[in-house]
Amino acid sequence: xKQFYLLLVLLFSFNxxxxxxxxxxxxxxVQSINTDGVQHDNYIGELSIDFSETATxxxxxxxxxxxSPCNFYFGQYEIxxxxxxxxxxxxxxxxxxxxxxxxxxxxxxSSIITPDIQGVPIGFTYTIEGTGNDQILTxxxxxxxxxxxxxxxxxxxxxxTWYSYSTETADGVIYPSPIDNTTLxxxxxxxxxxxxxxxxSGGCNDFFADHNMYSSNExxxxxxxxxxxxxxxxxxxxxxxxxFSVLSNEIDAIFSYELQDDGNTLVLTNTIxxxxxxxxxxxxxxxxxxxxxxxxxxxxxxINNPSGSTPDIFFSxxxxxxxxxxxxxxxxxxxxxxxxxxxxxQTFNAEFISATLGMCNTTEEELFENYYFTQVLSTVxxxxxxxxxxxxxxxxxxxxxxxxxxxxxxAFYGRQALSIDDNExxxxxxxxxxxxxxxxxxxxxxxxxxxxxxxxxSITGQRVTNGVLDSNSINVNQLQSxxxxxxxxxxxxxxxxxxxxxx
Numbered sequence: 001x002k003q004f005y006l007l008l009v010l011l012f013s014f015n016x017x018x019x020x021x022x023x024x025x026x027x028x029x030v031q032s033i034n035t036d037g038v039q040h041d042n043y044i045g046e047l048s049i050d051f052s053e054t055a056t057x058x059x060x061x062x063x064x065x066x067x068s069p070c071n072f073y074f075g076q077y078e079i080x081x082x083x084x085x086x087x088x089x090x091x092x093x094x095x096x097x098x099x100x101x102x103x104x105x106x107x108x109x110s111s112i113i114t115p116d117i118q119g120v121p122i123g124f125t126y127t128i129e130g131t132g133n134d135q136i137l138t139x140x141x142x143x144x145x146x147x148x149x150x151x152x153x154x155x156x157x158x159x160x161t162w163y164s165y166s167t168e169t170a171d172g173v174i175y176p177s178p179i180d181n182t183t184l185x186x187x188x189x190x191x192x193x194x195x196x197x198x199x200x201s202g203g204c205n206d207f208f209a210d211h212n213m214y215s216s217n218e219x220x221x222x223x224x225x226x227x228x229x230x231x232x233x234x235x236x237x238x239x240x241x242x243x244f245s246v247l248s249n250e251i252d253a254i255f256s257y258e259l260q261d262d263g264n265t266l267v268l269t270n271t272i273x274x275x276x277x278x279x280x281x282x283x284x285x286x287x288x289x290x291x292x293x294x295x296x297x298x299x300x301x302x303i304n305n306p307s308g309s310t311p312d313i314f315f316s317x318x319x320x321x322x323x324x325x326x327x328x329x330x331x332x333x334x335x336x337x338x339x340x341x342x343x344x345x346q347t348f349n350a351e352f353i354s355a356t357l358g359m360c361n362t363t364e365e366e367l368f369e370n371y372y373f374t375q376v377l378s379t380v381x382x383x384x385x386x387x388x389x390x391x392x393x394x395x396x397x398x399x400x401x402x403x404x405x406x407x408x409x410x411a412f413y414g415r416q417a418l419s420i421d422d423n424e425x426x427x428x429x430x431x432x433x434x435x436x437x438x439x440x441x442x443x444x445x446x447x448x449x450x451x452x453x454x455x456x457x458s459i460t461g462q463r464v465t466n467g468v469l470d471s472n473s474i475n476v477n478q479l480q481s482x483x484x485x486x487x488x489x490x491x492x493x494x495x496x497x498x499x500x501x502x503x
Contacts, residue, residue: 023128024079025053028137028149033109035145038217041259043158044069044105044188049149051077061088068106070096075115085124085139087115100196101159101188104214112145156263158213159188161200162278165344167242170272175242176324176341178203179285179317182243184278186211198223202240204233207247213257223253238319246274265344279344286391290314291400291413294483294499295435298371298409302435306332306365310417311372315340323351331369333360336377343386347405350385353378376402376409392481392503397458399483399501401436412436412501414483429496430488436501441474441486447496449488457485476502 030047033040049066065074073092079085090113096103115122125140133151140146164182168174180203191197195210207228213221226248233240247253255268255276266278293311296303305311313329320326320339327340327350339351355373360366378385388403400413430445443449454474455466464479469488476484479502488496 024051026051029153030109031148031150031154033112033147035108035112036217038219040108040214040219042154043156044102046153047106047109068102070102070106073110080123083125083127085126087113087122087124090114097190099194100190101214108214109147112141112147156259158257158259158266159186161185162266162280163282164243165277165279165283165342167246168275169242170274174323175239177283178239179283179288181282182239202243204237204240205229205231207244220254220256223247223255246270246276261345277344283342284391287389288315288317291415292417294412294414296371296376296411298375303368303371306368313413331372332365333358334369336373347386347388350377350387352383376404376411379406397482399481430498432498432500436503437476438503439477441476441500443472453489455487458482
C-alpha cells in the first residue's frame with residue numbers, strides 16, 4: 001500500500017511538472033528585467049524567447065531561441081520540476097553594439113540567463129501566472145536577478161520626440177512651457193561616439209547632446225556634451241533659458257526617468273530635484289484665442305445662456321501673474337481671470353479664478369454665473385482645478401468641450417457667436433433629449449411636428465441638409481463635428497429653432 005501511495009505522489013508530481021512545462025512552451029516577450037534590485041523596463045521593443053519542446057521524451061534537453069532588435073540567441077534547457085529549470089547553453093550572434101540602447105539592454109538581459117562559464121547548468125526558478133494573453137512568466141536566477149515576460153510585445157517607448165510641458169527648478173518654481181514646440185528627442189542609436197543622441201528645441205534655438213541610458217545599473221542616464229545654436233530670440237521666449245539650463249548642467253544632469261499615463265508622460269528628475277515634464281503631443285495651439293459659450297451641463301442638467309448674453313472664454317499666451325498664461329472671459333454681468341497651464345494628459349489647470357463683483361439684474365443671471373465660474377471652470381474653495389478639453393472640427397466650425405474632472409460638469413463652446421437671435425432658442429417650443437449628439441437628433445416637444453419641414457444650418461449660415469419629419473428623430477450621422485442650428489416649420493409656418501453640437 002505504501003508503494004502504491006508513493007507511486008501516486010510521483011505520478012502527481014510528474015503530471016504537475018508536465019503541465020507547468022507545457023505552459024512554458026511558446027514565445028514570450030520581455031517586459032522588464034531586474035538586476036541588483038534595479039528594474040529596467042523594456043523600451044526597446046521586441047525582445048523575445050521561444051521555448052520549444054522535443055518529440056523524443058520529457059527528459060531530453062529542449063531548445064530555446066530568441067530575437068532582439070540587434071541580434072538573435074539560442075540555447076538548451078531542461079525542466080527539473082514545476083518551479084525549476086536548468087539553462088545549459090546560451091549562444092548568440094553577438095552583433096549588438098553596447099553603445100546604443102538596443103545593445104546595452106540586451107547585454108543586461110543576457111547576463112541574467114547566461115549559464116555558468118564552465119558549462120555547469122544553473123538552476124533557475126520560474127513561475128507562470130494568469131491565462132491567455134495576460135500570462136506572466138518570471139525567471140529568477142540564483143543571484144536574485146530576474147526577468148518578467150509577457151505574451152505581447154511592449155509598445156511603450158522612451159525613444160521618440162517628447163514635447164516639454166514644464167520645468168521645475170531646484171527652488172520649487174514651476175515654469176510652464178510656451179505653446180511653441182519645445183522638444184526633446186531621445187534616440188536609441190549610437191551618436192558616432194560612445195553614447196546615444198539627444199536632440200531638440202527650446203522654441204527658438206536647437207540643441208544636441210549625448211546620453212547613456214542603460215549604460216549603468218541605475219534607472220537613470222546622463223545628458224552631456226550639450227551644444228546649442230545661438231539665435232537672438234524675442235523677449236517673449238522666457239522659457240528657453242530655464243529649459244536649457246537644466247538640460248545643460250553637466251554636474252547635475254544625471255536624470256532618473258519615469259514613464260506615466262501608459263507611456264504618454266515622461267518625467268525626468270536630476271540629482272538636485274529639478275524636474276522636466278514632457279508629453280507625447282505638443283500643447284494645443286488650436287485652443288488659443290476666444291471661444292463663445294453655447295451651453296453648460298451641470299449635475300446632468302443642460303443650462304442655456306440667459307437671453308441676449310454672450311458668455312465667452314479667452315486662452316491667451318500672456319504670462320500669468322503667478323503661473324503659466326492668462327485665461328480670461330465673461331459671464332453675463334461679470335468678467336473673470338485666471339492663470340492656466342496645459343498638462344501632458346490633455347488637460348489644463350485653472351489657478352485661482354477671480355471674478356468682478358458686479359450685481360446682475362436677475363436671479364437667473366446670478367445663478368448662471370455661479371454655475372459657470374464655480375461649478376464648471378472651478379469648484380468652490382478650490383485654488384487649482386484640473387479640466388479636460390476636447391476640440392473637434394476646425395476653423396469657424398470648431399467646438400470645444402471643457403469637463404471639470406472633480407464634478408463632471410461641462411461647458412460647450414464654439415469659435416463664433418451665434419448668428420441667429422438668441423431669443424429664437426430660448427423661446428423655442430422644441431428641445432433635444434440629448435445635446436451634444438452623436439448620430440441622431442431626438443426632438444422633445446409638445447407640438448405635432450410630424451410632416452413638418454426641417455433644415456439644418458452650420459454656424460456660418462450654410463444649409464447642410466433638409467427634409468420632412470416622419471418621426472421625432474433625425475439622422476445626423478453624416479454631419480462633421482461642429483455647431484449646427486435646427487429649424488423646424490410648424491403647420492402655421494412658424495419656425496422653431498434649436499442649436500446643437502455634433503460630436
